[in-house]
Amino acid sequence: MLKPIKTRKIYEQIVDQIGQLVAEGQLKPGDRLPSERELVERFQVSRASIREAISALEMMGLIEVRSGEGTYIREVNIDSVVAPLAWMLFIEKDTDLELYEARKILEVQAAGLAAERAEDDEMSDMFEALEIMRVDLQKQLLGEEADHHFHYAIARATHNKILFRLMNTISDTMQKTLKSSRSKLYEDTNSPERLYKEHLLIYEAIKNHDAESAQKLMLAHLVGVENQLAKYMLANIE
Structure with a gap:
């Protein structure tokens, strides 16, 4: 009561x-x-x-x-659940690290599901995103849009409607955060090539239907990015 x-x-x-x-x-x-x-x-x-x-x-x-x-x-649906999260991400100013923490929960599981369920067209989307990343790397561009499309393709490949809609709803916020964080990460001259190779390894694990490796590689990728971002933020505070 x-x-x-x-x-x-x-x-x-x-x-x-x-x-x-x-x-x-x-x-x-x-x-x-x-x-x-x-x-x-x-x-x-x-x-x-x-x-x-x-x-x-x-x-x-x-x-x-x-x-x-x-x-x-009201009848609760997916949109009514994820829309408040999208709004919170939009109005919060210092959510980079928190967003990467959330991504570790969502995307590590998503990588494993994608390895089990991805179809040919979804693998083609991931490969296309990788090719754009490779070209951006040669042109010394940030490649945040290709990064976004790669992770989005993985979410779609899970064939999990809730996860897919969640990623879709917060995609605009993630794109802005990716652009901001990648610009910070690229201050390390070794980062661009390393990030591309990490995405390539994740793609290959998914293509080979190796769910365990896909999850481990995705976790290592996100933890690495999170750690570098944390160091950048700490350096700016000091």
Whole structure:
């Protein structure tokens, strides 16, 4: 049941409780939430806190506010789950390292799934991205777009709709971060060729349907990039 709010960040506590009720099935798609006045009484908080919580829940895609009718629980879909993440990545300013941490979780698993499931057209997309990387390397360009397309092709090759949509939703943010981080990494003259070779090895493991090697190579790649980026940021702080 709903509980009175006694801690700070009141609207977040309200969001957590309503979200938990949805997760437990006590609130189902199509159910109408109590009125603002009722919520104020049940939670024992101000109207402002309730309005903040309603706005947050609506942005998260958990509820729908219908003018003149009330507030209803929405059917949760992939977009409603990943859209708030995309917005958070957009407004946060110092998320480079956090994004690479998240990528380690997503893309290491994705590399293994791609090795098991990739089809010919998806392998062709990865190879095309590698060829663009190679040309960019010769021209001393950053190659961030080819990098993005390579990782995106891997996500598509997983044949996992949730993972694919997640990567697609945050792709714009990732592209901006890739451009920023690659410019930092390229300050090391050995980085461009090393990064290309790392992508090539990942491609070959996926092509050979070697899921274990694909995961290990992807993890090593992302950890290496993360470590270099961390050193760059530390040097700038000092």
